[in-house]
Every structure is written in structure tokens, then in C-alpha cells.
Amino acid sequence: MSTILDQIVQHKRQEVEDRKSLVPVKLLENSIYFPSQPISLRKYLQRPDLSGIIAEFKRKSPSMGVINAYAPVERTSIGYMQAGASALSVLTDTQFFGGKSEDLTTARKFNLCPILRKDFVIDEYQILEAKSIGADAILLIAAILTKEEVERLGQFAHSLGLEVLLEVHDRQELENSLTPHVDLIGVNNRNLKDFTVSIETSKELASLIPNDFVKVTESGLSKAENLVELRQYGFEGFLIGEAFMRTSRPEKACLALVEEVKKLTSSQSVSA
Numbered sequence: 001m002s003t004i005l006d007q008i009v010q011h012k013r014q015e016v017e018d019r020k021s022l023v024p025v026k027l028l029e030n031s032i033y034f035p036s037q038p039i040s041l042r043k044y045l046q047r048p049d050l051s052g053i054i055a056e057f058k059r060k061s062p063s064m065g066v067i068n069a070y071a072p073v074e075r076t077s078i079g080y081m082q083a084g085a086s087a088l089s090v091l092t093d094t095q096f097f098g099g100k101s102e103d104l105t106t107a108r109k110f111n112l113c114p115i116l117r118k119d120f121v122i123d124e125y126q127i128l129e130a131k132s133i134g135a136d137a138i139l140l141i142a143a144i145l146t147k148e149e150v151e152r153l154g155q156f157a158h159s160l161g162l163e164v165l166l167e168v169h170d171r172q173e174l175e176n177s178l179t180p181h182v183d184l185i186g187v188n189n190r191n192l193k194d195f196t197v198s199i200e201t202s203k204e205l206a207s208l209i210p211n212d213f214v215k216v217t218e219s220g221l222s223k224a225e226n227l228v229e230l231r232q233y234g235f236e237g238f239l240i241g242e243a244f245m246r247t248s249r250p251e252k253a254c255l256a257l258v259e260e261v262k263k264l265t266s267s268q269s270v271s272a
């Protein structure tokens with residue numbers, strides 16, 4: 001049976017071929033963002049003055065349908081960063097997530113912070129595209145790539161100065177795709193094949209991730225308690241979309257969570 005992930009990848013292959021013939025690489029390389037120095041996601045996640053939250057802009061998803069059709073990228077992205085997020089993640093897939101490249105470029109224009117291009121990368125062309133729209137980091141998803149592809153695409157991203165977040169959701173994917181060509185490992189708590197969510201996945205895989213990689217926990221996070229607990233497992237990045245985007249003012253939901261985490265951590269350090 002074909003999973004949603006198979007369908008997304010199948011669609012993406014066609015989409016990438018279409019874009020290649022529409023926008024030649026030369027044009028991507030002419031973008032004003034091409035020569036710019038990317039901002040390090042790794043470094044921002046390790047800054048003690050920030051929350052570690054990678055706040056995501058996501059209009060819809062295959063599991064939820066429409067999440068938020070109205071929030072503007074500009075206000076939301078600025079608000080996320082003012083709330084204390086460490087970085088932004090912007091979905092650029094149109095067909096399944098309702099995003100577009102322009103969303104990322106809009107976020108880029110208004111924010112001086114690392115921006116992750118969230119898409120289904122299967123081809124070098126998409127990495128050139130990420131650079132041309134102003135992204136600092138790309139996502140590689142182990143579930144849709146072979147180890148050789150992760151290495152090749154990771155190396156290519158590095159050659160452009162982009163950082164690489166590799167997403168895994170089980171032990172096999174993790175062990176199969178570890179390579180120095182990635183910078184951060186993201187454990188997806190959502191199984192992209194059947195959409196079930198469990199933060200136990202992050203807890204189980206945490207100790208298997210070598211310390212050279214920054215650990216990121218992704219999906220299904222909405223409670224301050226979970227963030228505080230997962231930090232104890234070594235996670236420094238917390239990728240959150242739906243919990244913010246399902247509200248009418250995502251940036252306010254982000255601020256509320258940041259404050260709740262602060263309150264929890266200060267009360268824990270007082271009682272310790």
C-alpha cells in the first residue's frame with residue numbers, strides 16, 4: 001500500500017523536474033541570497049539566552065488538513081522571534097502543506113535568525129533553491145533517502161554553507177544514516193507513514209545519537225513539561241508547528257510556551 005510519504009515523494013519528483021526546466025540553476029545562483037553567509041542553526045540552538053524552539057510556519061498538513069489559513073508570514077515570523085524562538089522553520093511544499101518558497105523569502109526579509117527550509121529534499125536542485133530563497137539549513141528525511149543520498153545531499157549542502165538537519169524516526173533509520181555530512185539529528189515523534197505521535201520516540205533514541213550532533217526533537221510538542229523533560233535527555237532543539245499555528249495568533253502561543261518553560265525551569269532550580 002502506498003503511504004502518504006510515497007505519494008509526497010512521487011509528486012515531488014515531478015515537481016522538481018518541472019521547476020528545473022522553468023528556473024535554470026544559473027538563475028538560482030543569481031539570487032541576492034546566494035553569496036550571503038548562512039546563520040548557524042547549531043549555534044543558535046546552543047545559545048543559553050534563547051529557548052531552543054524552532055518555530056514553524058505551517059498552513060496545512062496531510063494529518064491535520066487546514067491548520068491556519070490566515071496567519072501572515074511577516075507578523076508570525078517576527079512574533080515568533082520576539083517571543084524567544086531560536087530559529088524559524090518554513091514549509092515550502094505547496095501541494096501537501098500549503099507553503100511556498102516566497103513564504104521563506106518573506107521570513108528572511110524580516111528576521112536575522114537561522115531559517116530551516118522544510119521540504120522533501122530528494123535532489124541537489126532543491127538545495128540550490130533553498131540557498132537562493134534565503135534559507136540557512138535544509139532538512140533531509142532518512143525515511144525517503146538511502147545512506148548514499150544522505151551523504152551526497154549533505155555534502156552538497158555543506159559545499160554551499162548550509163547546515164543539515166537529518167530527520168529520523170527509529171533506530172534503524174538513525175544507525176543507517178549517520179554521516180559527518182549532517183550537523184543536527186532530528187527525532188520525529190510523528191511517524192510519517194501512519195501519523196501516530198509519541199514523544200517516547202525521542203526519549204528512546206536520545207542516547208543513541210552521538211554527541212557531535214545537536215539533538216532536535218520534532219512534532220507533537222505543546223507542553224512546557226515535555227520540553228523541560230526532553231532537555232534532560234540532551235535535546236537542545238524543539239521543533240514546534242501545530243501547537244502554535246492552530247491558534248489565531250501563533251506568535252502569542254509561542255510566547256506563552258516560552259514563558260511557561262521559563263517558569264518551570266526557574267521553579268525547578270529553586271527547589272533543587
Ligand SMILES: O=P(O)(O)OC[C@@H](O)[C@@H](O)c1c[nH]c2ccccc12
Nearest residue numbers: 188218219220221239240241242243
Ligand atoms: O506541527 P508539529 O506537530 O509541532 O510538528 C512540527 C514538525 O516537526 C513537522 O511539521 C514535521 C516534521 N518533519 C516533517 C517533514 C516534512 C513536513 C513536516 C514535518
